[in-house]
Amino acid sequence: MSDPERLHPAAVLEYLIKNIRSLIEILLPGSVVLFSSPLRREWIIGFILILLGLYIGFAIIYWLRYRYYVYNDELRVEYGVFTSKKTYIPLERIQSVQVSAGVAQRIFGLVKLEVQTAGGGLAAEVSLPAITLQQANVLQERLHLPPIQRMEEESSDHPSPERKLSWKELMITASTSNGLGVVFLGATALISQVEQIFPDRNIYEMLGHFLSGYGNKGILVWVVMFLLLLIMAWLLSMLGTVLSLGGFLLIREEDRLVISRGLIEKKQVSIPLKRIQAIKIVEGVLRQPFGLITLHVVSAGHGDKSGRDVVLFPLLPKKDLDEFLHIYLPEFAIEKEIIPLSAAAKTRYRLIYTIPALLIAIPVSILLPYGFFSFLLPIGAFFLGVQQYKDAGWKINGDQLLVRSRMFGRVTTLLKRQRVQSFQLRQNPLQRRKGLHAFSIMVASSLGGTNISLNGINEQDSVEIIDWV
């Protein structure tokens, strides 16, 4: 048993900052109404000050009442100003502990500690918004977790294997994370080339003529504005990536992986190896040509707000993958040769997107001027389908299953037999005629389950996979 502990007093500040928006939303319109009323100014200011005082007083009482402790193998949190609330979490139900430090925490050298269980969706079950590193470590010890790495300094003489994301890699990650920007940068580069070949023509003006059909400059302005907006959006998303992935550090401890990241808000998450459900090797459209990959882990109790998997490492040359897995995830190994889909599945992949795209393109080309350009869509869809067929495949090696498929980026998933929550084999009437099957495997994840599926395997292979499960 440990004595009930309070949060650091800075939690009051954290609470005030967190709720400042709702405060402004109430105070601003309220004060406008009051000031325009015939009441005396001093009265109004006094009234607002009293409200503010009550608000701060509330935050202080909230802080005073907030206690946490470990008792009877449970993490217990008791809080609440008017109604007293108690949350008890059995220690063995805790799936992950995430430690982070935002601006408010870093000023006081504090951390925020969030506890996740497998149930209950994305929000953390318990969030301790401001505790000292020492308090956090005491708690970590009680929860049978290793002490937290220092959030600030670099862990230099660490005996465990570790890998950092260099600034160069960070920049490559950021600029290839969003396909849009590169496409438009490429387009403008191309246009400037064309301009040099035909120096007496203004290519933008030509584009404007072309798009309007009458040489109306008004449209040109809109096009340029639109392009500028897109470039701005891309730069912003790049900045977002830099801020969230900056200082990325992966450490392999005895029985867990510790990931630290973030430039302004530091985040640290530790994932026990035995809680890893599957790993995903993602080759994005823009990264694949350069032989670069991103690694994700699927784990129950981790994952960000949009339900995406945890990034294990943002950017890795493909040739380093074997070595990387060997050091950080020795249970997993990538297969060089994979079993392709049945040849009978080719038709499905060729038509699956092409037909809907044609259904859009045909009316569009009839109804709109220059609408025939929309036929690029079904052509693109056809080649995407062909590529998807080529990339897809699977391989069983002992108790590891590899599944590779492509939506846009190519994703290779590795999972262990003992992680399979359920296995499903499907066959629609068309597939029955050709003796084809589709399978999908559910593994546990932060959103209650991740589906790993592959369409177009033949009868014999389906039997092999169903026997593997």
Place this chain on the structure above:
Amino acid sequence: MRYEPENRLVASALKYWKWNGFLSSLFWWIVPLAYFFAIRFLEWPQWILGVLIIACVGITILATTLFPKITWERWRYDVSNQEIDLLYGRWIKKRTIIPMVRVQHVDTKQGPLMKQFALSAVTISTAAGSHEIPALAEEVADELRDRISVLARVVEEDV
């Protein structure tokens, strides 16, 4: 090669599905009914009412005869010590296998219409979603629920 599961659903499940299909198909009759009232106030063509009624008759007939029959004919299940094996799907044939060690909990449920036919559904939940055997005789469902629950408890493992 593994064989397909053997156990069929009980015969009264077909009867239940027919009734269930009939009652659910009544929902579609709202459309012609609404149209019937609409044309009393609006100048909409009458013949559409005929089309809607024919379509609803078609839906009701299919929902009370063919659909339940296909579904029932396809359904098979097996519960061994290691896994639960389900075969089902009206158009798309689906085969689901749930390893016993992954079962988190299992429950039975019974709606008012199911009670009339002495049927129960067994729901098997894992950490990543749940699966259902939709219509078993009450005693069979209870026995199966208890059996799965015991089997699932043998291996206490982590997620």
